[in-house]
Amino acid sequence: MSAPLLEQLIDALRVLPGVGQKTAQRMAYHLLEREREGGKRLAGTLAEAVERIGHCAQCRDFSETELCPTCANGSRERSQLCVVESPADRLAIENATGYRGVYFVLQGRLSPLDGIGPRELGLEQLEQRLAEAEVQELIIATSATVEGEATAHYLAQLARARQVRPSRLAQGLPLGGELEYVDRGTLSHAFGTRSEVRD
Amino acid sequence: MSAPLLEQLIDALRVLPGVGQKTAQRMAYHLLEREREGGKRLAGTLAEAVERIGHCAQCRDFSETELCPTCANGSRERSQLCVVESPADRLAIENATGYRGVYFVLQGRLSPLDGIGPRELGLEQLEQRLAEAEVQELIIATSATVEGEATAHYLAQLARARQVRPSRLAQGLPLGGELEYVDRGTLSHAFGTRSEVRD
Ligand SMILES: [Zn+2]
Ligand SMILES: [Zn+2]
Numbered sequence: 099m100s101a102p103l104l105e106q107l108i109d110a111l112r113v114l115p116g117v118g119q120k121t122a123q124r125m126a127y128h129l130l131e132r133e134r135e136g137g138k139r140l141a142g143t144l145a146e147a148v149e150r151i152g153h154c155a156q157c158r159d160f161s162e163t164e165l166c167p168t169c170a171n172g173s174r175e176r177s178q179l180c181v182v183e184s185p186a187d188r189l190a191i192e193n194a195t196g197y198r199g200v201y202f203v204l205q206g207r208l209s210p211l212d213g214i215g216p217r218e219l220g221l222e223q224l225e226q227r228l229a230e231a232e233v234q235e236l237i238i239a240t241s242a243t244v245e246g247e248a249t250a251h252y253l254a255q256l257a258r259a260r261q262v263r264p265s266r267l268a269q270g271l272p273l274g275g276e277l278e279y280v281d282r283g284t285l286s287h288a289f290g291t292r293s294e295v296r297d
Numbered sequence: 298m299s300a301p302l303l304e305q306l307i308d309a310l311r312v313l314p315g316v317g318q319k320t321a322q323r324m325a326y327h328l329l330e331r332e333r334e335g336g337k338r339l340a341g342t343l344a345e346a347v348e349r350i351g352h353c354a355q356c357r358d359f360s361e362t363e364l365c366p367t368c369a370n371g372s373r374e375r376s377q378l379c380v381v382e383s384p385a386d387r388l389a390i391e392n393a394t395g396y397r398g399v400y401f402v403l404q405g406r407l408s409p410l411d412g413i414g415p416r417e418l419g420l421e422q423l424e425q426r427l428a429e430a431e432v433q434e435l436i437i438a439t440s441a442t443v444e445g446e447a448t449a450h451y452l453a454q455l456a457r458a459r460q461v462r463p464s465r466l467a468q469g470l471p472l473g474g475e476l477e478y479v480d481r482g483t484l485s486h487a488f489g490t491r492s493e494v495r496d
């Protein structure tokens with residue numbers, strides 16, 4: 099006999115980040131007591147999302163279509179390519195700055211100990227784009243963490259090898275901080291005062 | 298044209314208690330990046346739960362069946378009836394104490410300003426059970442909040458009118474605290490040293 103449905107629900111909610119037993123229980127009760135309609139909508143949207151959302155063939159961001167809206171947008175500047183670690187970082191830059199170029203989403207950062215190397219980050223694909231001559235500046239917007247800096251160093255080398263000018267967001271990001279959580283003003287300033295990467 | 302599926306998902310996740318825009322976004326990305334299987338399972342379980350989980354006909358707790366497992370259990374003591382505000386409170390008592398009686402779940406507490414009166418808490422149904430002569434003790438386990446105390450007072454009067462002895466969990470609950478969040482030891486002690494309610 100399977101566990102009661104309520105226990106199954108509490109257990110299933112724990113898949114959410116930062117949600118332990120106690121919080122999952124509170125969420126389940128809340129949905130059943132006060133938000134059945136919202137719960138139903140969440141169930142339907144979630145089922146559809148995990149089924150239909152894949153990755154953009156060009157920038158690797160999440161997308162329902164082969165190309166995401168940004169890559170499909172003919173009016174975005176193709177000479178600037180901004181590399182970010184995650185879709186959340188891309189969204190943060192898009193919301194905080196007036197950037198009109200395009201993106202490349204690594205979906206991670208170099209971390210040899212975790213088995214994450216250039217292949218896992220799609221860097222072959224990135225090199226191809228750098229080789230297409232359109233790109234003049236590679237804006238490296240990885241996190242100000244040790245792994246983020248190592249990734250940035252690697253990306254700058256890739257760019258130089260293709261005669262593309264690498265740049266890095268200005269100092270101002272809090273050290274050790276995740277880019278996604280930086281406040282809008284700081285992020286916008288750092289983006290605007292990015293500097294060319296030199297050896 | 299409807300919003301992108303990812304935005305719909307982030308929006309739908311905000312139905313969860315304590316989840317704002319930023320957390321919802323983090324949850325959506327986490328599910329899509331690392332937990333698609335778990336997300337699929339959550340969607341299925343949630344859809345089934347909001348559809349199939351109703352209320353026990355006897356105690357008003359959540360139940361998939363007409364009677365919940367506790368009410369359907371012939372070996373539970375019918376002479377003791379414990380009244381709680383919520384399913385979470387019922388579960389907390391069940392897990393922290395050795396209580397072998399049955400329950401009644403108010404699904405709220407008296408709050409005239411919010412339009413929550415005796416009818417909304419199913420108190421007619423409770424009175425019927427008190428009239429059935431089996432019940433000898435009504436254990437009132439409402440919260441140590443102003444509204445919880447007012448509810449307790451009301452319940453004690455109901456019990457006395459039916460020659461049922463009302464009791465209240467012992468002092469020891471932190472004042473103003475929600476019963477659900479009391480630590481196990483305090484709750485168990487307070488439950489064990491409950492005292493009869495006098496005028
Ligand atoms: Zn794209
Ligand atoms: Zn029941």
